[in-house]
Amino acid sequence: MGFGILFFGYFTAFAFTLIPVYFFADIVGCLVMLWALSVLASHKAAFKKCAYVDMALTVLSVVRAVGRTFGLFADGDALGLALTIAWAATALVFHFFLTGAIRSLAVDAEDKKIVARANFNRSFSITAYVLMIAHAALSPVLPDDVGDIADKLVLVVSAACVLFMAFLIYSSFVCFIPVSGEVPEPAPSKIPLVNKIRRKRYEKKKKIFEENKELYEDYLKNKNEKQTKKRKKKK
Numbered sequence: 001m002g003f004g005i006l007f008f009g010y011f012t013a014f015a016f017t018l019i020p021v022y023f024f025a026d027i028v029g030c031l032v033m034l035w036a037l038s039v040l041a042s043h044k045a046a047f048k049k050c051a052y053v054d055m056a057l058t059v060l061s062v063v064r065a066v067g068r069t070f071g072l073f074a075d076g077d078a079l080g081l082a083l084t085i086a087w088a089a090t091a092l093v094f095h096f097f098l099t100g101a102i103r104s105l106a107v108d109a110e111d112k113k114i115v116a117r118a119n120f121n122r123s124f125s126i127t128a129y130v131l132m133i134a135h136a137a138l139s140p141v142l143p144d145d146v147g148d149i150a151d152k153l154v155l156v157v158s159a160a161c162v163l164f165m166a167f168l169i170y171s172s173f174v175c176f177i178p179v180s181g182e183v184p185e186p187a188p189s190k191i192p193l194v195n196k197i198r199r200k201r202y203e204k205k206k207k208i209f210e211e212n213k214e215l216y217e218d219y220l221k222n223k224n225e226k227q228t229k230k231r232k233k234k235k
Contacts (some may be wrong), residue, residue, distance in 0.1 A: 002039035003173035008141035009033035010169055013057075014091075018155065024065055030058040036104045044108075053094040060087045084136045092129035095165065096122060102172055111175060114168075128161040160172050 013029025037051040064083050066072065073079040099122035106114035135154045142150060188195065 002036045002043075003169055004027055004036075006033060006036035006040065007166065007169045007173055008161070009036055011162070011166050013061075014165075018159055020066075022068060026061040027058065027065060030054055030061055034058065041103070044101060044105050046097070046104045049097040050094060050101055052098055056090050057087070057094060066143060080088060081136055081140070084134060088129050088132045088136060092126060092133070095125035095129065095161075098165075099125065099168070105172070109175075114171060114175060117171060119167050121164050123166055125161050131157055142216045 009029045009032030011029070013026050013033060016023075016025035016029070034051060034054050036046050037054055040047040041051055060083065064087065067080070067083070073083075089229050099118045103118035103122070105116055106112075106118060132154055139150070140149060
């Protein structure tokens with residue numbers, strides 16, 4: 001459905017920003033997320049907003065990468081701080097829309113656990129990015145000892161935000177079956193452990209589908225009827 005690709009892209013885009021070494025992972029992750037979000041948007045319109053904001057994140061990531069590569073600015077100077085704040089603010093909006101889209105999908109599927117996780121992640125991610133923006137804005141005037149404490153606090157909160165969001169996306173990957181209504185057999189691997197993990201995931205999805213088959217068929221039926229009505233209106 002797209003959540004597997006989104007999980008990889010999200011982790012690549014955000015997790016590697018927590019380490020001091022820069023190697024263009026944010027750009028790669030944003031592009032992978034864009035691909036995943038375009039797939040998800042074809043199933044749920046709410047993901048289109050996420051895709052648009054992800055484009056902005058990609059542009060900001062490219063600008064930062066060019067600046068760092070050619071030494072046009074440093075992270076601590078005025079331009080560097082402005083880009084850091086702009087990136088964090090855009091990431092805040094991205095998390096707001098992404099958690100909202102996942103929550104909307106979970107409401108349609110009547111999955112209360114995913115709804116609760118999405119609500120929690122929305123609140124936590126907004127808090128985390130507000131803290132990051134405040135930290136970036138105030139870092140030039142903070143005393144060294146206070147700055148060190150603030151750096152560590154932001155790092156812990158940022159890591160927690162990434163882990164919580166990654167878990168939400170993975171939960172969606174496991175719980176939401178493909179829109180086709182079919183659960184494909186896992187592709188075989190030469191690694192026994194990979195086969196075991198894929199089989200376990202497949203069985204879990206299959207069980208979810210069987211338990212909610214009638215509900216899911218009604219959802220698909222209603223969706224198809226809405227699409228048919230829209231086409232008739234356009235004609």
